[in-house]
Amino acid sequence: MANFNEHNLTDEVVRSFANTPNKRLKFLIEETVKSLHDLVRRTELTFEEWNQAIEFLTRTGQTCTPLRQEFILLSDVLGVSMLVDAVNHREREGATETTVLGPFYVGEHHVTPHGANISEGIDGEVMFVQSRVTDLAGKPLARAEIDVWHADDDGFYDSQKADYATHGPSLRARFVTDADGRFSFRTILPCSYPIPTDGPVGDLVTATQRHPMRPAHVHFLVKAEGYEPLITHVFLDGDQYLRSDVVFGVKDELIARVEPRNDAALPNGERVSGPWHLMTYDFQMKPGAGLVPRPMMAAE
Numbered sequence: 001m002a003n004f005n006e007h008n009l010t011d012e013v014v015r016s017f018a019n020t021p022n023k024r025l026k027f028l029i030e031e032t033v034k035s036l037h038d039l040v041r042r043t044e045l046t047f048e049e050w051n052q053a054i055e056f057l058t059r060t061g062q063t064c065t066p067l068r069q070e071f072i073l074l075s076d077v078l079g080v081s082m083l084v085d086a087v088n089h090r091e092r093e094g095a096t097e098t099t100v101l102g103p104f105y106v107g108e109h110h111v112t113p114h115g116a117n118i119s120e121g122i123d124g125e126v127m128f129v130q131s132r133v134t135d136l137a138g139k140p141l142a143r144a145e146i147d148v149w150h151a152d153d154d155g156f157y158d159s160q161k162a163d164y165a166t167h168g169p170s171l172r173a174r175f176v177t178d179a180d181g182r183f184s185f186r187t188i189l190p191c192s193y194p195i196p197t198d199g200p201v202g203d204l205v206t207a208t209q210r211h212p213m214r215p216a217h218v219h220f221l222v223k224a225e226g227y228e229p230l231i232t233h234v235f236l237d238g239d240q241y242l243r244s245d246v247v248f249g250v251k252d253e254l255i256a257r258v259e260p261r262n263d264a265a266l267p268n269g270e271r272v273s274g275p276w277h278l279m280t281y282d283f284q285m286k287p288g289a290g291l292v293p294r295p296m297m298a299a300e
């Protein structure tokens, strides 16, 4: 067929994929073509706009490095990451809610003893985190693996720093639950932070007059044999950005009250001078299986 026009081109392009052996791939490509063509028709996209889109996506790719994932960030600020999460976690049945993985899961997590300080040498207010991993009925899950990562007092992850190769990792660790499903660690209080604004995704956020902030949170990836891997954050109650997270990741069930404490010792027995904060949050795992995310910027 020839003489393509805006009315018959889409069907012809879809037909061109008819021999794709992988049925799911065929379906995904066909739907992508239909959605993209619809977009062009609905918006009557100009050559200049098409060119700008190509340039934007090119810059997004060029901004990615082994330690920076600008495409995940783009997916996050467009709400695509949360939508993928939503359509894949429709029935939680009382299990802990999920949220975005985010672009800072580098995967370099060393197994760390319970109660350890993962913020050695980093300034900030002391926070102690205690947690328990159970099944839906409250039975403790021993030997569950938990990866933890969060930003520092200035809002940066270790992997965003120039000296990461020599000084990382910090504010990240892996814990393995004890027979009672528990784990705990000492760290600093994370603060709300802007997503990186020095790349194309930052330009998009700025040009559209959105703010770039995420409310303070700690990331958790919980894995236990026979259960769906749980990718989530725990947010700190009271943060001013809880209702306007730039990546739409907040769920009420994931907001923890972080208690101000004045005791002279932390739950691990370590003595502290001055006030500190106690975060207590438990995770309920859903039976099943699922993909564990590969560290996308594998620094392994």
Ligand SMILES: [Fe+2]
Pocket (backbone or CB within 6 Å): 102, 104, 150, 151, 217, 219
């Ligand atoms: Fe984060």
